Amino acid sequence: MVRSGTLVEIHPEPMLGTHASVSPLAIGRQTLRLPLFQGGMGVRISARRLAGAVARSGGLGIVATAALGFRSGGKGRIEAAGEKETRAEVEEAVALAKGGVVGVNCMVALREFDRVVPAACDAGARVIVSGAGLPFSLPALVAGHPEVALVPIVSSLRAAELIARRWERRHGRLPDAIVVEDPDTAGGHLGDRAENIGVGGRDHYGTVRAIKEMFLRDWQVRVPVIAAGGVWGREEFLHALEQGADGVQMATRFVVTEECDADRRFKEAYLTARPEDIGLIRSPVGMPGRALRANVERIAAADRDRKFTCPASCLEECSYRDAGEGFCLVEALSRAQAGDVETGLVFCGTNAWRAERIGTVREVFEEIFGVEAAAAAAF
Ligand SMILES: Cc1cc2nc3c(=O)[nH]c(=O)nc-3n(C[C@H](O)[C@H](O)[C@H](O)COP(=O)(O)O)c2cc1C
Numbered sequence: 351m352v353r354s355g356t357l358v359e360i361h362p363e364p365m366l367g368t369h370a371s372v373s374p375l376a377i378g379r380q381t382l383r384l385p386l387f388q389g390g391m392g393v394r395i396s397a398r399r400l401a402g403a404v405a406r407s408g409g410l411g412i413v414a415t416a417a418l419g420f421r422s423g424g425k426g427r428i429e430a431a432g433e434k435e436t437r438a439e440v441e442e443a444v445a446l447a448k449g450g451v452v453g454v455n456c457m458v459a460l461r462e463f464d465r466v467v468p469a470a471c472d473a474g475a476r477v478i479v480s481g482a483g484l485p486f487s488l489p490a491l492v493a494g495h496p497e498v499a500l501v502p503i504v505s506s507l508r509a510a511e512l513i514a515r516r517w518e519r520r521h522g523r524l525p526d527a528i529v530v531e532d533p534d535t536a537g538g539h540l541g542d543r544a545e546n547i548g549v550g551g552r553d554h555y556g557t558v559r560a561i562k563e564m565f566l567r568d569w570q571v572r573v574p575v576i577a578a579g580g581v582w583g584r585e586e587f588l589h590a591l592e593q594g595a596d597g598v599q600m601a602t603r604f605v606v607t608e609e610c611d612a613d614r615r616f617k618e619a620y621l622t623a624r625p626e627d628i629g630l631i632r633s634p635v636g637m638p639g640r641a642l643r644a645n646v647e648r649i650a651a652a653d654r655d656r657k658f659t660c661p662a663s664c665l666e667e668c669s670y671r672d673a674g675e676g677f678c679l680v681e682a683l684s685r686a687q688a689g690d691v692e693t694g695l696v697f698c699g700t701n702a703w704r705a706e707r708i709g710t711v712r713e714v715f716e717e718i719f720g721v722e723a724a725a726a727a728a729f
Pocket residue numbers: 388389390391392393395414416455457480481482503531535536537538539578579580581599600601602603605696697698699700701
């Protein structure tokens with residue numbers, strides 16, 4: 351018996367630009383008017399403005415909580431956990447959303463995880479999307495917030511199974527949705543080993559379908575599965591739904607919007623990027639990451655020149671703090687966010703080179719869903 355869940359019904363029409371009929375998407379107790387998640391982008395690439403604008407447009411707007419308490423160039427030790435800053439950022443995003451659904455993206459790899467999740471819930475976040483590790487403790491952290499939907503990010507069926515079994519056994523609940531992120535196309539930290547990325551043979555949508563089947567088979571529950579990675583416009587959106595996804599998560603495309611919280615120079619770095627500029631780097635977290643890689647040597651050199659040392663001990667594992675290897679991740683991301691793309695780290699998905707202009711969030715929704723559907727879904 352199917353206990354709960356919703357299916358997105360879409361009737362793709364042969365021509366791009368025509369209207370598709372899209373049903374709302376229920377994620378736990380939350381309902382999105384349109385099945386579109388904006389991917390969380392730390393540090394402060396997706397903050398109040400972007401999350402608020404996407405939520406107001408009827409999708410899920412996501413504030414990335416990663417290191418919100420960190421300020422580039424600060425002196426001495428810095429408290430990166432940022433509960434106060436998380437609260438403020440989420441409250442502002444909720445106000446801008448005018449009734450739309452705002453969530454947060456919290457990285458398990460960050461030490462702040464246990465403190466930031468409850469702070470975000472208190473501030474009005476209605477969905478917690480968590481990646482960069484397996485979020486085993488997440489249900490306990492939101493115990494006082496039954497309205498908050500929990501959405502782990504995975505890149506494999508195995509990871510989804512591990513999380514579901516552990517949550518069911520320890521906490522008596524299952525994820526409210528799953529984001530399946532494709533390491534071959536997504537930006538930022540990637541959920542596979544570098545040698546397995548971009549070499550062919552991955553069946554991303556096969557993983558999407560296998561996870562849906564697993565929940566139906568083992569728990570008789572329809573859990574929405576959201577495809578992330580490589581979705582730029584309407585064509586990829588429709589393809590994702592045809593392939594079995596219940597919605598999509600998009601990040602790279604939202605960087606080149608007016609509302610994105612990064613400095614204009616960060617956005618312009620996408621406008622001038624060529625396909626060959628985008629590649630994998632080894633992050634101090636120990637995971638591969640996709641970024642504009644031309645300046646990776648300059649990033650480490652900038653930290654060396656300034657005799658920079660770990661200011662916050664923000665990561666569970668960090669080769670820079672523990673062995674002096676590479677560079678300070680949050681400092682490098684923060685520098686780029688503030689516009690120093692010469693010595694900062696510019697994360698991006700494989701689609702970044704497709705950016706031609708800086709548009710608006712509304713335009714992205716209109717392109718994907720059609721002008722009328724976008725207007726009807728907006729708050
Ligand atoms: C600039 C940038 C920063 C990102 N930061 C995070 C992050 O802090 N946490 C996270 O879970 N994913 C992060 N991601 C991954 C996105 O949320 C998203 O799942 C992925 O990039 C989707 O693929 P797309 O960029 O091709 O749309 C980041 C992606 C980009 C482009």
